[in-house]
Each structure stands twice: as C-alpha cells, then as structure tokens.
Amino acid sequence: MTASLIRFSEDGERQALALVLEEIPPAIVIDSGFEFLSLLRGDERRRIEDVFGATDLPDFVRKRLRKGNEAERIHSAEILTAFPGTSSTNALLEALADRSPEVRIAAAISLNALGALPPLQKVFGLIGSRSLRSRRLIDLFESLPTDRRSELLVTALKQDDSPFARAAAIEALSRSGDYSFVRELEDSAHDPSPEVAASALRALGRSAHPAAAETVLASLENPDWEVRREAAEAAGRIGIPAAVEPLTSLLGDSEWAVRYAAGNALKEIGAAGMEALQRTAMEEASRSQRTASLILSEGLAA
Amino acid sequence: MTGIWHDLLLGTAGVIAWVVIVFGLIQTIVYLLQLVIAAYALSKRPPVARSSLLWHRYSDIAPPISLIVPAYNEQINIVESVHSMLALEYPAYEVIVVNDGSKDETLKRMIEAFELVPVQRSYEETLKHEPIRGIYASSRSDRLFVVDKSNGGKADAQNAGINVCRAPIFCVIDGDSILEPDALLRAVQPFIEDPERTIAVGGTIRIANNSTIESGRVKTIRLPNKLLPLFQVVEYLRAFLMARLAWSQSTRSCSFPERSVFSGGGRLWR
Numbered sequence: 001m002t003a004s005l006i007r008f009s010e011d012g013e014r015q016a017l018a019l020v021l022e023e024i025p026p027a028i029v030i031d032s033g034f035e036f037l038s039l040l041r042g043d044e045r046r047r048i049e050d051v052f053g054a055t056d057l058p059d060f061v062r063k064r065l066r067k068g069n070e071a072e073r074i075h076s077a078e079i080l081t082a083f084p085g086t087s088s089t090n091a092l093l094e095a096l097a098d099r100s101p102e103v104r105i106a107a108a109i110s111l112n113a114l115g116a117l118p119p120l121q122k123v124f125g126l127i128g129s130r131s132l133r134s135r136r137l138i139d140l141f142e143s144l145p146t147d148r149r150s151e152l153l154v155t156a157l158k159q160d161d162s163p164f165a166r167a168a169a170i171e172a173l174s175r176s177g178d179y180s181f182v183r184e185l186e187d188s189a190h191d192p193s194p195e196v197a198a199s200a201l202r203a204l205g206r207s208a209h210p211a212a213a214e215t216v217l218a219s220l221e222n223p224d225w226e227v228r229r230e231a232a233e234a235a236g237r238i239g240i241p242a243a244v245e246p247l248t249s250l251l252g253d254s255e256w257a258v259r260y261a262a263g264n265a266l267k268e269i270g271a272a273g274m275e276a277l278q279r280t281a282m283e284e285a286s287r288s289q290r291t292a293s294l295i296l297s298e299g300l301a302a
Numbered sequence: 303m304t305g306i307w308h309d310l311l312l313g314t315a316g317v318i319a320w321v322v323i324v325f326g327l328i329q330t331i332v333y334l335l336q337l338v339i340a341a342y343a344l345s346k347r348p349p350v351a352r353s354s355l356l357w358h359r360y361s362d363i364a365p366p367i368s369l370i371v372p373a374y375n376e377q378i379n380i381v382e383s384v385h386s387m388l389a390l391e392y393p394a395y396e397v398i399v400v401n402d403g404s405k406d407e408t409l410k411r412m413i414e415a416f417e418l419v420p421v422q423r424s425y426e427e428t429l430k431h432e433p434i435r436g437i438y439a440s441s442r443s444d445r446l447f448v449v450d451k452s453n454g455g456k457a458d459a460q461n462a463g464i465n466v467c468r469a470p471i472f473c474v475i476d477g478d479s480i481l482e483p484d485a486l487l488r489a490v491q492p493f494i495e496d497p498e499r500t501i502a503v504g505g506t507i508r509i510a511n512n513s514t515i516e517s518g519r520v521k522t523i524r525l526p527n528k529l530l531p532l533f534q535v536v537e538y539l540r541a542f543l544m545a546r547l548a549w550s551q552s553t554r555s556c557s558f559p560e561r562s563v564f565s566g567g568g569r570l571w572r
Contacts, residue, residue: 035354075355102495135363135494164498256426263424294424 001032008051009044017051026060034079049082058083062091065107070100077106081113089116096123101131109140117144120151124165132165141172149176153184156196166191167199174203182207186215189231194224201227205234213240220246225255232258236265241272248276252288259287263295333540336548343551344543353391353484356491364490365497366394368467372459373399373477377406380477381415386518387475388443392486397446399477400463403432403453412448417441429461437466480510480518504550506542509535 004020007013021029033052037045052058061083065076077095080088092114095107104127111117124132131137141152155161155169170188173181181203188200189212201219204212216238219231232250235243243265250262266273280292369387373380380399387397401409412418418438432454440446451462460474471493475481482488485505492500511531514522526532 031352035352038354038358078355078359133496133498135365135497136359138363256428259426260424291424294422297422298424 001028002036005033005036005048008048009040012047014051017048018055021051021055021057026057029057030061030064030075030079034075034082037082053083058085058088062087065091065095070103073098073100073103074106077103077110081110084114089114092116093118096126101128101134102136104128105131105134105136105140109136109143112140112143115145120144120148120155124155124161129162132162135168137165137168138171141168142175144172146176149173149178149181153181156188156200157184163193163195166193167195170196170199170203174206179207179209182209182211186212189215189219194222194227197222197224198226198230201230201234205230205237208238210238210240213238213242216240217243217246220250225253225258228253228258229255229261232261232265236261236268236273239269241269244269244272244276247273248280248288251277251280251291252286259291260295263291267295333544336544339551340544340547343547353487356484356487357391360487360490360494361393363494364393364487365471365493366396366469367392367486367490368463368469368472369395369397369486370460370463370467370472370474371397371399371477372402372456372463372474373404373408374402374453374456374459375404375406375408376477377404377408377411380408381411382518383477383480384412384416384446386480388445389483389518390481390486391483392490394469395445395486396467396469398449398463398467399446400449400451400459402451402456402459409448409450413438416443416446416448418446418448421447423447423466425466427465429465431458431461431465434462434466479507480515480520483519504542504546507538509538 001020001024004017008017029052033048037048040048058080061076061080064072065080066073068076073095077092080092089111092107092111093116096104096111098104098107108117108123108127108131117123118126141155144152152169152173156166156173158166166188170185173185185200185203185207189197189204191197191200197219201216204216212234216231216234217240219227220235220243222228222231228250232247235247247262247266247269251259251266253259253262263277266277277292277296280288281296283289369390371383371387376383384397384399399412401412418440420436421439423437423439432452434449434451436450438448438450440448447466449462449466451459454462463474464472471490473486473489489503489505492503509526509531510520510523511526511528512524513520514524525535
C-alpha cells in the first residue's frame with residue numbers, strides 16, 4: 001500500500017494506483033493510506049486525495065462515521081475533510097449529534113475545515129455541555145477563519161456559556177494577534193469566573209498592549225490566586241512600571257505560583273523591577289525575601 | 303487440665319479456620335466482582351488509536367508533563383532508562399531524576415552521560431522531604447533535570463520531585479521502568495477530553511523480565527523463565543487490568559480535595 005503511494009507520488013499514474021486500491025480492503029486503505037497522507041502537504045497530497053475520492057472510500061468512511069466504534073468514528077470524522085462535498089458535510093452535521101462527545105467535537109473541527117461549520121452558538125447547542133469541556137475546543141476555535149472571530153468574541157463575553165468555552169474563546173482570540181479585541185477582553189478580566197478572568201489576563205499579557213495596564217494592575221489584588229498569577233505574568237510581559245510596588249508585595253503571597261510569577265515579572269520589567277528584587281533580597285528573612293533571593297539566583301549555579 | 307487446654311486449642315483453631323475461610327471467601331467474591339466490573343469497563347472502552355493519529359490530534363493542545371524518576375542505587379540502568387525517557391513522543395515534557403542519596407555511582411554516571419551542570423532552580427517546599435544537595439541541568443537536553451538529595455526513601459524522593467517540577471501534570475516512574483514511546487500521549491487523553499473532572503489516570507505496568515530490550519525499548523516480549531516472576535506477571539495483570547479498572551469504574555463519582563497527593567508509580571496526576 002505505502003509502496004504504491006510512494007510510486008504514485010513519483011510517477012503520477014492514477015490508473016495504477018486505483019487498481020491497487022481496488023485490491024486492498026478499505027479499512028486498510030484508511031489506516032495506512034491516511035497515515036501516509038498525514039506526511040504530505042499541498043499538490044502532492046491533493047493528487048492522492050483525488051484518487052481516493054474517485055473510489056468507494058468516501059462512502060465507506062461516511063458509513064463508518066455512523067456505524068463504527070468510537071475510535072473509528074472519530075477517525076472517520078477527521079478524514080472526511082479529504083472528501084469535500086455535500087454528502088460529507090451532511091454526514092458530519094449528523095455526527096454533531098453523535099452519542100460520543102469526542103466524535104461530536106471531531107465532527108465540528110472537520111466541518112470548520114470544510115468551511116461548513118454552522119454558527120458557533122448553534123454548534124454549542126448541538127454538541128452539548130460535555131464537549132464544551134474538551135481541550136479540543138481550543139483547536140476548533142483557533143482554526144476558525146478570520147471573518148468568524150466576532151463569533152468567538154460573542155462566546156467570550158456571553159455570561160451563560162460554560163467558563164471553559166469562554167476561556168478557550170479568549171485564548172483563541174489572543175492567539176489571533178488582533179489588537180481590536182483588547183478593550184473587550186479587559187471587561188472579561190473582571191469576570192466573576194476565575195477561569196475566564198485568568199484567560200483574559202493571559203490574553204492581555206500576550207497582546208503586550210499598554211492600554212491594558214490599569215486592568216492588569218487592578219487584577220493583582222484579585223482574591224483568586226490563579227487570576228493574581230496571570231495578572232503578575234501580564235504585568236511583566238507588558239512591562240508596567242507602576243506594577244513594581246504591587247508585584248513586590250506579591251513576593252510574599254500565600255501561593256508559590258503567584259510569588260514566582262511576581263518575581264519573574266519584576267525581572268522582566270527592567271531596572272526598576274530588578275532594583276526592587278535586590279532590595280527585597282537584602283531585607284530580613286521573610287517569605288518575600290526568600291522568593292526574591294531564589295529568583296535572583298536562578299540559572300547556572302556559581 | 304490437659305482437656306481444658308485441648309478444648310481451648312481446638313476452639314482457637316476452629317475460630318482461626320473460620321476467619322481464614324470467611325476472609326478467603328470474601329476476597330474471592332471481591333475478586334470475582336472486580337473481574338465482572340473490569341470486563342464491563344473494558345467492553346465500554348474505545349479501541350486505542352494509533353500513536354501517529356494521537357500526535358496529529360493532540361500535539362498542539364497537550365498540557366506539559368513532568369516525569370519524576372526517583373532513583374536509588376540505579377547505576378546499572380539509569381543512563382539507558384533516562385535515554386528512553388528523553389525519546390518519548392510527547393510535545394512538552396521534562397524529566398526530573400531524583401537521586402535519593404544513592405551509595406553507588408548513579409549520579410556520577412548521569413553527570414558524565416548527560417553532561418550535567420549545577421543550576422539554581424526556584425522551588426517551594428510544599429511537601430516535606432530530606433534536604434536537596436543540588437540540582438543539575440543537562441547541556442545535551444533542555445528536558446532533563448537531576449535533583450541530588452539525601453536519602454529519605456522513594457516517597458521522600460517523589461515529594462522532592464513534585465516540589466521541583468513545574469508542569470501542571472506529573473508522572474512518577476521508577477528508574478528501572480520503561481515507558482512505551484507513546485505512553486504519555488495515550489495517558490494524557492482524559493486530561494484533554496475532560497480536564498475539569500480528571501485528576502489522575504493510571505497505566506498498565508507489565509513485567510519485562512526475559513523480554514528483549516534495545517535502546518530503552520521493548521523489542522520482543524517473552525514470559526519470565528522463573529516461577530516467582532511468573533506469579534508476579536499474574537499478580538500484575540490482576541492488579542492493573544482487573545482491580546484498578548474495577549475500582550476506577552466503581553468510584554467514578556468520588557471527588558478528592560484539589561491538592562490530594564497519592565503514592566505510586568506509572569500514573570499521571572494533576
């Protein structure tokens with residue numbers, strides 16, 4: 001099988017490959033053929049997909065998407081992107097109601113790849129709350145086309161959506177590199193859900209936009225330690241000079257992760273931050289002093 | 303007088319016999335129940351996808367993992383074990399070998415093999431353990447750290463590793479164990495599919511005595527030649543494939559405090 005595919009990629013003989021494919025059970029073509037395809041990109045990949053598409057394989061994959069075991073259904077949903085068209089789209093839309101949450105989310109990702117994903121809020125209703133807890137949601141959100149980012153923003157700001165889904169939407173927005181969402185994400189940094197607030201602060205830090213300084217400073221005092229940690233990291237990334245004092249206070253925070261983030265943020269801020277770290281390290285023994293001392297000594301041992 | 307002692311002895315022996323019989327029966331019933339529950343759990347479990355598929359599916363979203371390896375007098379195989387751990391198929395992981403005050407050349411051999419240099423790495427002593435004498439990083443691999451500490455036992459070494467590690471998920475594995483190349487990718491699946499409700503997952507541990515191992519990977523699987531290791535194979539199958547699956551199925555709705563720490567190896571914890 002693999003040898004035939006390699007030969008085809010060299011000589012481009014469609015007929016010869018089609019004859020080989022006829023002899024091999026479709027389940028094997030799907031397993032080893034698509035493993036080989038995952039190594040290819042561009043025209044070479046498309047040529048092989050075309051040959052696969054001209055056989056009975058697409059029908060077999062669509063049937064397996066309905067009747068296979070869970071692993072087969074997930075794999076079928078993933079490889080249907082190689083066979084675009086109404087039949088595949090309909091099969092994937094049907095799979096959004098599959099009994100397995102992982103199949104549902106795989107179908108949504110494939111529909112998105114085919115440019116046929118229904119509106120996000122409708123998809124959420126179809127795939128259900130269990131799928132909205134999967135980290136694969138991040139994959140789905142990050143692969144949404146640019147013109148659908150406003151839907152992500154709606155998800156991020158919608159209070160009654162699951163915090164995990166909202167946090168994933170914020171994460172995807174922040175990775176898009178689009179600064180126009182900074183203002184909206186500032187509101188999310190004050191969200192009552194720590195998961196959403198922490199994600200918004202991570203996004204603000206990633207944007208490194210100075211306009212977020214006030215929000216980040218306010219979040220350094222948040223009662224939730226994960227929010228404080230993200231705020232400290234964001235303060236370092238943005239390089240907020242006004243954060244030196246509150247970050248120095250956070251060197252004595254009750255949570256190690258917050259203290260560590262505050263120490264590194266002070267380092268990132270530059271001269272003023274380093275000065276504060278060195279001053280704290282010279283003080284009497286305390287939690288803050290120990291943190292500052294550890295942060296300053298990190299790296300190659302003397 | 304002899305008659306009284308005779309009756310007493312007979313009575314005691316009778317009680318002990320009944321205790322043994324009753325507990326034996328209870329144990330057998332529990333094992334049978336576990337077998338049924340484990341069979342049900344296995345029948346519901348989807349077939350495992352191939353590792354290339356898992357990589358394609360999860361590599362971008364897989365959370366970082368710290369592999370903690372307590373090592374005590376492991377000079378014979380520690381270098382090969384670490385080599386195999388550094389060759390695992392997983393996008394983001396660190397290997398933290400904790401030399402638990404070994405009396406042999408465990409540390410020296412690692413320093414030579416991986417060109418270790420002393421480093422300062424900040425950590426919090428959240429869990430108590432014997433003092434750390436030094437932390438080393440490898441010039442040959444960014445993934446490898448070695449913690450050298452005074453001897454305190456395996457659990458103590460695990461605690462030190464947990465304190466020093468920085469990934470949100472950790473896995474404790476013995477220094478003489480070998481992981482399948484895609485083991486982390488498979489084990490992390492529940493953390494990806496349901497991160498909010500997953501706090502720990504377990505793997506299956508097998509006995510590799512008499513199997514052929516090359517470059518830290520099992521090439522040919524064979525049963526041990528000796529009787530005791532053969533019993534151990536059966537016991538491991540019972541413990542990992544039957545008991546754990548059954549308890550896991552029976553306690554799915556149990557909740558644990560956020561900072562629970564459990565002992566044991568070959569599992570991933572958050």
